[in-house]
Amino acid sequence: MKIRNWIALLTLFVSSFFLSTLAYSATVKVPETVKQGGIYVVGFAGDENISHVRGVFGKKNVHFNPTPYPGTYSALFGVDVAEEVGPELFRVVVTTKDGLVYLVDKEIMVAEADFGVQRIRVPKKWVNYDSETEKRIQLETERIDEVLRGKTEVRLWNTPFIRPAAGRISAGFGLKRYINGIFTNTHSGIDIVAYLGTPVLSANSGVVQFVEETFIWGKIVIVDHGQGLFSTYCHLSKILVEVGEAVESGHEIGLVGGTGRVTGVHLHYGITLNSNVVNPLEAEKISLDKNCCIFISR
Numbered sequence: 001m002k003i004r005n006w007i008a009l010l011t012l013f014v015s016s017f018f019l020s021t022l023a024y025s026a027t028v029k030v031p032e033t034v035k036q037g038g039i040y041v042v043g044f045a046g047d048e049n050i051s052h053v054r055g056v057f058g059k060k061n062v063h064f065n066p067t068p069y070p071g072t073y074s075a076l077f078g079v080d081v082a083e084e085v086g087p088e089l090f091r092v093v094v095t096t097k098d099g100l101v102y103l104v105d106k107e108i109m110v111a112e113a114d115f116g117v118q119r120i121r122v123p124k125k126w127v128n129y130d131s132e133t134e135k136r137i138q139l140e141t142e143r144i145d146e147v148l149r150g151k152t153e154v155r156l157w158n159t160p161f162i163r164p165a166a167g168r169i170s171a172g173f174g175l176k177r178y179i180n181g182i183f184t185n186t187h188s189g190i191d192i193v194a195y196l197g198t199p200v201l202s203a204n205s206g207v208v209q210f211v212e213e214t215f216i217w218g219k220i221v222i223v224d225h226g227q228g229l230f231s232t233y234c235h236l237s238k239i240l241v242e243v244g245e246a247v248e249s250g251h252e253i254g255l256v257g258g259t260g261r262v263t264g265v266h267l268h269y270g271i272t273l274n275s276n277v278v279n280p281l282e283a284e285k286i287s288l289d290k291n292c293c294i295f296i297s298r
Contacts, residue, residue, distance in 0.1 A: 028106045030090050036113040037081040037174050039273060039282040041296050044073045044092055044104075052095040057108075058088060060274045063227035065155060065294075074294050076229070076286065078273030081174050081186055085112045115174025118187065126261045127180055133215060140214045147210045147222055148230050148272045156226035157204040159249050161283040164201045164233060165256060165267045167194035173279040188277045189232065189270030196237060196265045198256040202247045203231045203269075203283065211243050217268070218260025221253050228275070231283075234268035235260050 029043040042062070044053055048070045055062030057077050064073040077090075092104040129137065171191035177184050202223050209230070210222035217234040221241060224230055237257025247253060258265040271280040285296050 026092075026094070026102075026104050028090070028092055028104055030106050030108055033109045033111050034079045035111045036079055036083050036085075037115070037277070037279040037282070038079045038113075039271075039278050039286065039296065040077055040079070041294055042075050042077055042090065042092075044075075044094075045071060046094060047071045049096050049098070050094055051097045054093050056089075056091040056093065057274075058083060058276070060276065061228065062090075062274060063153070063155075064092075065227075076227075076273060076294055078276035078278040079110060080276040081113075081115075081188070081278070083110050083276070085110050113174060115172060115176070115187075117178065118171055118175040119178045119181075120263055121180050122261065122263060124180075127182070127184070137215050140212070140216070143212075144210065144214075144217075144220075144222070147224075148232075149275055150209060150224055150230075151228070152207070152224055152226045154226050155229075156206045156224070157229075157249070158288060159204065160287055161203045161231075162201065162249060163192075163284065164203050164231070164269050165192050165194050165198055167192040167198065167256075167267070169193075170266060173281065186277075189234075189268050190280055192256075192267045192269060194256045194265070194267060196256060196258070198267075199252045200233050200236060200254040200256055200267055202249060202251045202253050203271075203280075204249045205251075206231070206247060208241045208243055208245045208247060208253070211239055211241065214260060216261045218262065219254070219257065220260075223247060223253070228273055230272045231280070232268075232270040232272070234270075235262050235266060 027045040053064040053073045062075050062077045064075040087107050088110050090106045090108050094102045169190050170193045173190050175187040206223040206225040209224040213219045219236040221233045236254035238255040241253045256267050271283045
């Protein structure tokens with residue numbers, strides 16, 4: 001028993017030594033302050049003995065990609081629209097070619113974002129559900145959430161994100177929504193007003209992971225762009241793709257419609273990053289240099 005305790009103490013000492021060593025030799029570049037609903041880039045610089053780097057923010061994984069420069073990596077991370085305000089830990093988990101694992105922590109301050117309030121009225125059937133409808137909504141929500149937790153390890157896009165449809169934004173991201181006077185949710189995307197039948201384009205290249213007609217979101221398409229990044233297109237009048245289909249940026253995936261719970265014809269467009277609901281307009285600020293390294297244009 002004493003020998004086991006001695007080994008445990010020695011292991012703790014060695015782990016602490018290597019952790020301290022890496023903490024002094026590695027550099028993690030993250031914003032000091034981030035806002036709810038935002039998309040940001042984190043950079044990591046270590047040494048050439050690293051085999052793998054991953055991150056954790058808000059208890060959710062962050063996918064790092066190596067840059068052309070040895071020992072350096074970059075990643076996108078999102079701050080959920082409902083992320084708790086205050087200090088939050090960003091952890092980098094580093095695995096070396098020798099099989100050793102180290103942790104490097106940075107504290108980030110999450111700031112509140114004021115997205116405003118929206119009050120709308122809809123027919124009672126859209127808010128007062130019978131038990132059968134409630135069960136349907138629950139099952140559809142669970143299936144969508146499962147898709148958005150998917151793990152495609154590679155990045156499937158190398159071009160900037162585009163707006164999926166031309167039109168006026170009638171409802172912005174993050175609005176606190178009151179339907180028939182009752183708070184129901186926080187708006188998880190943007191609503192784009194367009195004519196019925198207007199083409200809806202994939203915001204970037206990826207693979208279609210979900211196609212269905214649902215009660216709340218109507219006809220919906222979800223595209224997986226890899227490494228926890230998904231785009232969602234709701235209330236379509238027609239779906240033009242199938243699950244498993246690979247699409248390029250600008251590929252026509254459907255037509256604008258008014259299916260599901262709506263007050264008029266429009267496209268609801270959303271972005272989810274590492275299970276965080278983020279502002280889709282932030283995705284349009286993601287740029288890549290000639291080496292396909294990510295940066296944010298602000």
